[in-house]
Amino acid sequence: MDERLVRAPIPRELVKVLGVESQTPSKAGAFTRAFLKNSILPNTQQDVQGILSHKALILGYATSKKDKSKRSSKKAKGLNARQKRAMKIFQIKPEHQRYELFLPLHEHWKQYITDLCGGFKPTSTPQFVQQKLLKADFHGAILTVVRSKCPSYVGTTGILVQELKHVFNFITKENRLKVIPKRNSVFSVETNGFVSYIYGSKFEQRASERSAKKFKVRGTIDL
Known part of the structure; x- marks a missing residue:
């Protein structure tokens, strides 16, 4: 607060309305200092003259811990797996x-896998292709079951539309959804003339987890 503002004379049009008269600067200053002395707590470190010398006072609003906890609890929570x-x-x-x-989707996957493998150059070796396929996303790939503990799955071919931790979900040419367990099954995938094999028993993990895992190439996609 600026002391000069406190000592400013009251406009004439307000003198009659308020029923008060302007005081001299010395009297106004003395009244202000006396008022502040009576209003400030005794243990306050600031003196009256120091307060009057400030041009502005910024008042902050401190929030309590309870208010913060209420706000954080109101944040929207995502759905869990069961939901x-x-x-x-x-x-x-x-x-x-x-x-x-x-x-x-299959056409997009072919373009994606071609870019991932560097265009399948003539110098590309099967080991190089398999190393890239180890961490690739197979959604959209055409997979075929070549071996399985359940003979009825053998020969099933379709576009992979969902890869879960333990199963592959195919859409076959007969417009049927086939759920093929990864365990005890071997799948083949063809990429620009390269045929690779996926051993499902060691492929039981999500695609996001597989992309961060380190593998050793052994001639096949033995995950």
Whole structure:
């Protein structure tokens, strides 16, 4: 607060309305200092003259810990795995289980895997391709079951539309959704003339986890 503002004379039009008269600067200053002395706590370190010398006072609003905890508790929480299963978020509806609908996804996957492998140059070796495929995303790839503990799965071919931790979900040319367990199954995938094999028993992890894992190439995709 500026002391000069306190000592400013009252406008004439307000003198009659308020019923007061302007005081001389010395009297106004003396009244202000006396008022502040009576208002300030005894243990306050600042003196009256120091307060009057400030042009502005910034008053901060301190929030309590309870208010902060209430605000943090109001933040929206995402759905857990059980809630997602109950809502059937990841289930493909029967009307969408059509092979032709996922052909564009397969075309995108072919372009993606070509870029990942550097264009499949003539100098590319099977080991180089397999090293790239180890951490690749296979959504959109055409996989074939070549071996399985369950003979009825052998020969199943389709576009991979969902990869879960323990199963592959195919859409076959017959417009059927096939759920193939990874364990005890071997899958083949062809990429620009290279045929590689995926050993599902050691492929039981999510694609995001596989991308961060280190592998040793052994001639096949033995994960």
